[in-house]
Amino acid sequence: MEEMQPKLLDLIPNERGWGVTANDREMVIGGGFGVREEKKLELRLGLPGEEDWNANRKKTEGLCANVKPPFSLGLFGAPQTKQEAGLVTGEAQKIQAKADKQTSIVERKAIAHAATPPAATPLPSNSRAANAPVVGWPPVRSFRRNLASTSKTVLEPQKWASGTCAKFENSTKGLFVKINMDGVPIGRKIDLKAYDSYDKLSSAVDQLFRGLLADQRSEIGTEKNVEEKGRAIQGLLDGSGEYTLVYEDDEGDKMLVGDVPWEMFVSTAKRLRVLKSSDLSASTLRTTSRKRAATEC
Amino acid sequence: MKVQSAMFYFPEEVIEHIFSFLTHHPDRNTVSTVCKAWYKIERLSRCEVFVGNCYAIRPDRAAARFPGLRSLTLKGKPHFADFDLVPPDWGGLAGPWIEAMARSCPNLEELRMKRMVVSDESLELLVHAFPNFKALVLVSCEGFSTDGLAAVARSCKSLRELDLQENEIEDRGPRWLNSFPDMCTSLVSLNFACLKGEVNLKSLERLVCRSPNLKCLRLNRAVPVETLAKIMNQCPNLEDLGTGSLLADQFSEAYVSLISALQKCKKLRSLSGFWDASPLCLLAVYPICANLTGLNLSYAPTVQGQDFINLIQHCVKLLRLWVLDSVGDKGLAVVASACKELQELRVFPSDLFAAGPATVTEEGLVAISTGCPKLNSLLYFCHSMTNSALITVSKNCPNFTRFRLCILEPRKPDPATNEPLDEGFGAVVKTCKNLRRFSISGLLTDQVFYYIGKYAKALEMLSIAFAGDTDQGMTYVLNGCKNLRKLEIRDCPFGDGALLADVTKYETMRSLWMSSCDISLRGCKALATKMPSLNVEIINEWEAEMEENLNNGVAEVISNNNNKHINNGNDERKVEKLYVYRTVGGPRTDAPDFVWTL
Numbered sequence A: 001m002e003e004m005q006p007k008l009l010d011l012i013p014n015e016r017g018w019g020v021t022a023n024d025r026e027m028v029i030g031g032g033f034g035v036r037e038e039k040k041l042e043l044r045l046g047l048p049g050e051e052d053w054n055a056n057r058k059k060t061e062g063l064c065a066n067v068k069p070p071f072s073l074g075l076f077g078a079p080q081t082k083q084e085a086g087l088v089t090g091e092a093q094k095i096q097a098k099a100d101k102q103t104s105i106v107e108r109k110a111i112a113h114a115a116t117p118p119a120a121t122p123l124p125s126n127s128r129a130a131n132a133p134v135v136g137w138p139p140v141r142s143f144r145r146n147l148a149s150t151s152k153t154v155l156e157p158q159k160w161a162s163g164t165c166a167k168f169e170n171s172t173k174g175l176f177v178k179i180n181m182d183g184v185p186i187g188r189k190i191d192l193k194a195y196d197s198y199d200k201l202s203s204a205v206d207q208l209f210r211g212l213l214a215d216q217r218s219e220i221g222t223e224k225n226v227e228e229k230g231r232a233i234q235g236l237l238d239g240s241g242e243y244t245l246v247y248e249d250d251e252g253d254k255m256l257v258g259d260v261p262w263e264m265f266v267s268t269a270k271r272l273r274v275l276k277s278s279d280l281s282a283s284t285l286r287t288t289s290r291k292r293a294a295t296e297c
Numbered sequence B: 001m002k003v004q005s006a007m008f009y010f011p012e013e014v015i016e017h018i019f020s021f022l023t024h025h026p027d028r029n030t031v032s033t034v035c036k037a038w039y040k041i042e043r044l045s046r047c048e049v050f051v052g053n054c055y056a057i058r059p060d061r062a063a064a065r066f067p068g069l070r071s072l073t074l075k076g077k078p079h080f081a082d083f084d085l086v087p088p089d090w091g092g093l094a095g096p097w098i099e100a101m102a103r104s105c106p107n108l109e110e111l112r113m114k115r116m117v118v119s120d121e122s123l124e125l126l127v128h129a130f131p132n133f134k135a136l137v138l139v140s141c142e143g144f145s146t147d148g149l150a151a152v153a154r155s156c157k158s159l160r161e162l163d164l165q166e167n168e169i170e171d172r173g174p175r176w177l178n179s180f181p182d183m184c185t186s187l188v189s190l191n192f193a194c195l196k197g198e199v200n201l202k203s204l205e206r207l208v209c210r211s212p213n214l215k216c217l218r219l220n221r222a223v224p225v226e227t228l229a230k231i232m233n234q235c236p237n238l239e240d241l242g243t244g245s246l247l248a249d250q251f252s253e254a255y256v257s258l259i260s261a262l263q264k265c266k267k268l269r270s271l272s273g274f275w276d277a278s279p280l281c282l283l284a285v286y287p288i289c290a291n292l293t294g295l296n297l298s299y300a301p302t303v304q305g306q307d308f309i310n311l312i313q314h315c316v317k318l319l320r321l322w323v324l325d326s327v328g329d330k331g332l333a334v335v336a337s338a339c340k341e342l343q344e345l346r347v348f349p350s351d352l353f354a355a356g357p358a359t360v361t362e363e364g365l366v367a368i369s370t371g372c373p374k375l376n377s378l379l380y381f382c383h384s385m386t387n388s389a390l391i392t393v394s395k396n397c398p399n400f401t402r403f404r405l406c407i408l409e410p411r412k413p414d415p416a417t418n419e420p421l422d423e424g425f426g427a428v429v430k431t432c433k434n435l436r437r438f439s440i441s442g443l444l445t446d447q448v449f450y451y452i453g454k455y456a457k458a459l460e461m462l463s464i465a466f467a468g469d470t471d472q473g474m475t476y477v478l479n480g481c482k483n484l485r486k487l488e489i490r491d492c493p494f495g496d497g498a499l500l501a502d503v504t505k506y507e508t509m510r511s512l513w514m515s516s517c518d519i520s521l522r523g524c525k526a527l528a529t530k531m532p533s534l535n536v537e538i539i540n541e542w543e544a545e546m547e548e549n550l551n552n553g554v555a556e557v558i559s560n561n562n563n564k565h566i567n568n569g570n571d572e573r574k575v576e577k578l579y580v581y582r583t584v585g586g587p588r589t590d591a592p593d594f595v596w597t598l
Helices: A004-009 A022-028 A036-041 A068-075 A091-097 A100-114 A142-153 A198-220 A226-230 A262-268 A288-296 B002-008 B012-019 B025-031 B036-045 B059-065 B079-083 B095-104 B120-129 B146-155 B174-179 B201-209 B225-234 B253-264 B279-289 B305-312 B325-338 B362-371 B387-396 B422-431 B446-455 B471-480 B503-508 B521-530 B541-551
Strands: A176-181 A184-191 A243-249 A254-256 A269-276 B048-051 B071-075 B110-114 B135-139 B142-145 B161-165 B168-170 B189-191 B216-218 B240-242 B270-272 B294-296 B320-324 B344-348 B377-382 B402-407 B437-440 B461-465 B486-490 B511-515 B534-539 B577-582 B595-597
Touching: A176 A198, A184 A198, A198 A243, A198 A269, A262 A269, B012 B036, B025 B036, B025 B048, B059 B095, B071 B095, B079 B486, B079 B511, B095 B120, B120 B142, B120 B146, B142 B146, B146 B161, B146 B168, B146 B174, B174 B201, B201 B225, B225 B253, B253 B279, B279 B305, B305 B325, B320 B325, B325 B344, B325 B362, B362 B377, B362 B387, B387 B422, B422 B437, B422 B446, B446 B471, B471 B486, B503 B521, B503 B577, B521 B534
Parallel strands: A176 A269, B048 B071, B071 B110, B110 B135, B135 B161, B142 B168, B161 B189, B189 B216, B216 B240, B240 B270, B270 B294, B294 B320, B320 B344, B344 B377, B377 B402, B402 B437, B437 B461, B461 B486, B486 B511
Antiparallel strands: A176 A184, A243 A254, A243 A269, B511 B577, B534 B577, B534 B595
16 A cells, blocks of 8 residues: 555646646646736636726636636637536536536536636637526526426426326436546546446546646646647556556555446445556555455455 | 612513513514623523524524524525535534534424535434424425435424425435324425425325315425325315426316316415416416415416416416516516515526527516515516616615516626616615615626615625626625625625725624635635634635645645645635634534635
């Protein structure tokens, strides 16, 4: 277990995952002072073209995440839903339909995502842009939100069999676990209940971290390669890739993801990590077979 | 002098008897501050306790002060939690309160909670500690499941009221309805409209059969028309009904029996539900409309156009109306001509992002104000508003106590003049002397706050979003609104100058919320230093995650009060969410890692 500790420190600023200087670090995690040059690119709430709204406003991203920008990303191009904002892709649709608890989780992911240096895209002058979703606006409670969104797809009149009850969606609680990746200072959260197989989980992890990882790499100062941004994170489950997915179970042990049946994994996994495959050694991880053997003793 | 000493010669019983005429809790709070003797008499005889902020006082202390209390009302999370601005696991736990009550207040019969987190275990503790428990009202709460409801149902032999409004309840099956005692129940009010899951219909019917005192029954969407009809036949004395799903075939037996059942309910005064209501089911409702005082159609997007008009024109005694904006200005005009007694109107948005055509506009509101001069409470979501409309509305209805206007697009000006809406909202505060609650929107400058500070003397709660230009705006409000209790602000350019303009003011208020404004950590720290009687909390999720990453390599547990991160750097950092409240309970002991008390 000892050997795991240094690996975790990879996530701590000082190492290669971070810019060397404190200033860089500020920028990595989304700004703070000294980002004047990025002011024009700064994501702000408000109608595009309203440059003077708070021209005096020193509102930088700061270490304290600004909730608004991620959703202002909807201003880019057509004012679509959160999906357009390039947040938690694929999950966004499910999340939209769920309870506000999970909406807050999306918010947290969005914050983490927004903290990376913003893309250099100017706000388009689109008069509809102001209608892009803003967190908590308009101020209606979540069940009314759901009503408003589902009323668009108003159900066809159902036949009522006598004596039966109406069936409609039970929103089940999501199962959110933290997930951290080597080389990326920002942790995320992932809903295990949103997937039903390891493959889907693996591709979700890829999507979650792909962009962040690419940003990290370009921050270090390696050759800026445009293709880097899109490079998929593969081979998470079989050890063949640069990174491997591991998890911490309810007993605190670090396990390779993929060994146990999916259901069992979901019920025991407390935390996920994406580690560099080269940093793993056989002794630091317990495989299930060894664990079973241990308990049998 | 003589008069003063004479008061001490009053026997305590007499003073207590005098106090018993004071039901308004602020009055009781006031008399308790007169002298020690009165404090003691008052606290021992107090039956109803209202705690507007569950963190303003420790549960044990409240329980110790009022050992005889019968009814407790608690509020937890800040109001903006309703709109997802407060992260989950923020707090507002009911458990410590219920435990304190169980230890020290044996007479507890009623518990009302809003925006609190209640667990099933807490509910079980509640009903076991208080076998005579009578009323449980949970509004916008979460953390419990239908198992908790089963415990309440099972254990409360004298339960009169189980009122669940807009809670997040985990559905663990429909069995909870079976848990009510087999003999006649004492239920007067049962509301489970917010339950999302199925309901055991037979159990429901049997329950209603053995609840002869039932006056208020609000069903959830899972209850079909057939069951509703059977239930209505069982309780013709019902005064308040929330229907289940009102989807029925015109020629079905269910529909026919619903009509006859409704006609028998002569005492029905309030209707809600109307899930999936078909126009035909609305026809069934016409005969009882004339006596209705309350009508809530806000869950029924299907009720619009002519259907709505046909319905509402019969509701001549209506006092409270909640609708969706799909009824349109036209529908509101009919309301104005039919419902002359109307006091409260809420118009909710059916299209949250104002992407479609405008449904209600300022015209609808002006029509209402012209036709319903008794209107005193308004919640109105619309696409746009004009200054002249607001001025007209305030002239027509000077009696507003609650005025909340939400223009869906932030910072939208008056479309007729392209000007800010300062004058319109200013007119409201100038004419409505009794205004207690105010929410404003649209394009607004500091000027509107000047008006609010100057005229809104009775104002107790103010909600601001995307408004103002400078610190002066917020300062006007803090300086001018003498009775302000709650101030909640989001996305406004108010900074440290405004925050620190009048720090002692916050001690006179229940709470202040500021999110996405321009305040810095330095300003918040300054406030915390100057005012130790306040809890100055910042919510900072993202950094907490960083902190955890940092500390994974180090075995020590970082407590919430570790100043390492707060003090390690730049106080110029902007604070995303600030929540300040007065308290005698000290810093929270249950704060999660993303809530920092400065």
